[in-house]
Amino acid sequence: MTTENNALAALLAEKPFLLADGATGTSLFAMGLEAGEAPELWNEAKPDNITRLHQDFVDAGADIILTNTFGGTRHRLKLHHAQDRVFALNKRAAEIARAVADKAPRKVIVAGSVGPTGELLVPLGALTYDDAVSAFAEQIEGLKAGGADVAWIETMSSPEEIRAAAEAAVRVGLPFVYTGSFDTAGKTMMGLHPKDIHAVAGDIGAGPLAVGANCGVGASDILSSLLDMTGADPSATIVVKGNCGIPEYRGAEIHYSGTPPLMAEYARLARDAGARIIGGCCGTSCEHLAAMRQALDAHEPRQRPTLETIIEVIGPMRNKTADEAAAAPVRERGRRSRG
Numbered sequence: 001m002t003t004e005n006n007a008l009a010a011l012l013a014e015k016p017f018l019l020a021d022g023a024t025g026t027s028l029f030a031m032g033l034e035a036g037e038a039p040e041l042w043n044e045a046k047p048d049n050i051t052r053l054h055q056d057f058v059d060a061g062a063d064i065i066l067t068n069t070f071g072g073t074r075h076r077l078k079l080h081h082a083q084d085r086v087f088a089l090n091k092r093a094a095e096i097a098r099a100v101a102d103k104a105p106r107k108v109i110v111a112g113s114v115g116p117t118g119e120l121l122v123p124l125g126a127l128t129y130d131d132a133v134s135a136f137a138e139q140i141e142g143l144k145a146g147g148a149d150v151a152w153i154e155t156m157s158s159p160e161e162i163r164a165a166a167e168a169a170v171r172v173g174l175p176f177v178y179t180g181s182f183d184t185a186g187k188t189m190m191g192l193h194p195k196d197i198h199a200v201a202g203d204i205g206a207g208p209l210a211v212g213a214n215c216g217v218g219a220s221d222i223l224s225s226l227l228d229m230t231g232a233d234p235s236a237t238i239v240v241k242g243n244c245g246i247p248e249y250r251g252a253e254i255h256y257s258g259t260p261p262l263m264a265e266y267a268r269l270a271r272d273a274g275a276r277i278i279g280g281c282c283g284t285s286c287e288h289l290a291a292m293r294q295a296l297d298a299h300e301p302r303q304r305p306t307l308e309t310i311i312e313v314i315g316p317m318r319n320k321t322a323d324e325a326a327a328a329p330v331r332e333r334g335r336r337s338r339g
Contacts, residue, residue, distance in 0.1 A: 006175050007149040008109050008209050011063065012237060017271055017296060020064040020241055020279025021057035022289045024113070026256075028053065028068075030285075038080040040072050043092040050093070054100040058108055060286040061293030064277065065101060065108060066152055067093040067143060070115035073135045075127075087142040094146025111152035111177070112143030114165050121160050129164055136168035144174050153178035154241075155215050157188040159200045170205035177277075179214040179239050182225045186322030193322045194225040195232035212239030215281045217318040218246040219258060219266045223273060223310045224321050230274030240275045242266060244283030246318060256283025257315075260291035265313055267292040272302045 011018060028039050031049050042050055054065045072090045074083040082089065094112055101108035117135060119127040140151050151169035153176055156162045162178050169176035180188045180197055187193050192200070197211045213225045222242035229238050245258025258266070263280060270278045278296065280288055311317060319325070 018063040021062040022280040022284030056286040060289040066113040075117040090142025091146040094148040098147035112148035132164035136165040140172040151176040157190040166201035166204040177210045179212045181215040185325035194228035210237040214241035220314045239277040241279040263288040264291040264295035
């Protein structure tokens, strides 16, 4: 696929870095989404709220906006009795984002968010690989029909599930990006090390436009994963979309510790560590994103940070690094910290 018919590849060729958007869920909860309610249903029920979500991030400086379709497979939507609306809900989500992107004063990429099915693949669970490909293809067909530029496969733990989603994207005819969530002692819950992210689906179609990490447990942790990823392949296009500081429960609500200045420094460190696409995940508001945009636009490149520098500037890590965890005794390795 050439850059002429690949909007993300063309923009990456044009600019040294791109700013991806912030948190979908956190933003929608602030608009009144109830716990347990499916955000995807708002694409039809409350399209004006979804338009506002995207518009706020574009106004804050985002070059990439993710559709409101993280749980848009039949497996996730079945929990809300909406499994027969996969195509329609994903198409509507992409149309809403596309309308915002098309009226922006600059080029904005519409990334079709594809999250995990929530099912375990055979042999650990009942979902076969072929069924996973089919479910992802159904979702991505809707995203493509609505105008998404790229399938954005995110928050993944299982290499096999990443491959299934990538294969679905190629089948449907969309380029793809994929990111893992390295939230379990520096690896994904299914044991994928950040340095191994490159090889997961590099042989599918033309390969990914970018790979990387999102979500996880905190900003320092995701920057540690970034060092592993860029160290393993300095030429790769790497995404980091980290949580806004560290999630903490305050009563029944989750609060994120990251301030706009902290997220601005996270963005600078991510750039210095080699990321080309930088954004925010849980807790990242348009105020945080605006601070990141300003920081990146004014940033003078510095030397590649060490993990010690990251911890000094951003704060302590919640987990061990993937390499530390691998070297730990088995008894200790079994423990895990959750954000």
